[in-house]
Amino acid sequence: MATVFITGESGTGKELCALAIHDNSARATGPFIALNCGAIPQDLLESEVFGHVKGSFTGAISDKPGAATAADGGTLFLDEICEMAPALQTKLLRFLQTSTVQPVGATRPRKVNVRIVCATNQDPLDAVRRGAFREDLYYRLFVVPIHMPPLRDRGEDVIEIAQAALHRFSVEEGRNFAGLSGEVETLFRNHPWPGNVRQLLNVIRHVVVLNDGGLVTLPMLPESLPRSVQPPPAPAAAAPTDPASSGYVLDSLIGRPLAEIERIVIEATLARFDGSVPKAARALELSPSTLYRKIEGWRGA
Known part of the structure; x- marks a missing residue:
């Protein structure tokens, strides 16, 4: 096979x-x-x-x-x-x-x-x-x-994974949780989750072990998890594709550092494919993991 x-x-x-x-x-x-x-x-x-x-x-x-x-x-x-x-x-x-x-x-x-x-x-x-x-x-x-893909790029998956883990851990620990509050769902959607699914499961386990049940609210979350997270910036607008404007685009890149030009091209390609990293990676002939690593580096800069 x-x-x-x-x-x-x-x-x-x-x-x-x-x-x-x-x-x-x-x-x-x-x-x-x-x-x-x-x-x-x-x-x-x-x-x-x-x-x-x-x-x-x-x-x-x-x-x-x-x-x-x-x-x-x-x-x-x-x-x-x-x-x-x-x-x-x-x-x-x-x-x-x-x-x-x-x-x-x-x-x-x-x-x-x-x-x-x-x-x-x-x-x-x-x-x-x-x-x-x-x-x-x-x-x-x-x-x-x-x-x-990293959890931060999986949209509503973070909520579904959290709810499934909440149910499973509640059964294991003999607790009775009703779900996630709206504030917690918003926080989960916007958090970058550097530890990905493993980190999310750790957070849910913490909540279940240290609380009796009910709706998961912000005070139940571990103190290490920030309560206020700014949503990630929207991808930059795609560069003009009209052949007549290609000279203008080239002129706008001349004199810039190569790393900055690389970022402009990658962000424009991501915008072209509605933020889809796998599609952008194929267009740029890169592996998705390389593209994810570059994006993560820019966010941390």
């Missing part, structure tokens, strides 16, 4: 997306094995992915199958794939090409049937350009790309 490459900022729900892909595939009855490549020391990552045999290195007191073998018949989710060491990237590429696993210290490979879903909060193309990620591995993995 085709590999899936999920991109998006930290906290946008990339693992939940991977799990949804697994649950809605023909492999749903098989195992779903998740491995965070950034959370495991590089000298142990090969053993975690491919396993090892007893005595293959100090501390290997018994055979270990590894995540790739454990996922046989199901899905192997490799989170933070761009954190993988170059030497292991080579072995992962061979695994993708041959569907065989050779544990550390083993003399014979084993055939497995695994679907790979990977994710990163980096721009994978930028990692390729920097030489941190193999180009051939990138093209082998980047077959079905999925971008998880």
Whole structure:
């Protein structure tokens, strides 16, 4: 089956997306094995992915199958794939090409049937350009790309996610909440949510644990969450597209810093596509994650 490459900022729900892909595939009855490549020391990552045999290195007191073998018949989710060491990237590429696993210290490979879903909060193309990620591995993995947009760009999703979390946490904690007040909904819509869905869930959990129920009001929210948030500025107006005006547009850009010109072009393209980052990214031949990062940088400036 085709590999899936999920991109998006930290906290946008990339693992939940991977799990949804697994649950809605023909492999749903098989195992779903998740491995965070950034959370495991590089000298142990090969053993975690491919396993090892007893005595293959100090501390290997018994055979270990590894995540790739454990996922046989199901899905192997490799989170933070761009954190993988170059030497292991080579072995992962061979695994993708041959569907065989050779544990550390083993003399014979084993055939497995695994679907790979990977994710990163980096721009994978930028990692390729920097030489941190193999180009051939990138093209082998980047077959079905999925971008998880940040929560601040998901409109009314923030309210639906908050309400669903409020209901779920209320059941878990034995509380009885009626919903969100209008002031809280307005605040949630305008807040930039730098921690994305993970931060929103943390806020809702805080409310449910420390309050008895009723309507969620502003005083119930954690003090760390600003009570007054300015809505993000509207995208700048698109540059004129009339050929007769092209000379004027060029004259208006001459002498400006390149970074400022880049921002003008990006904001004009966003305006052309009604603020849609994925559409603007395709028009500019950029990855959506690159565009999101630039926009976030401007907001924080």
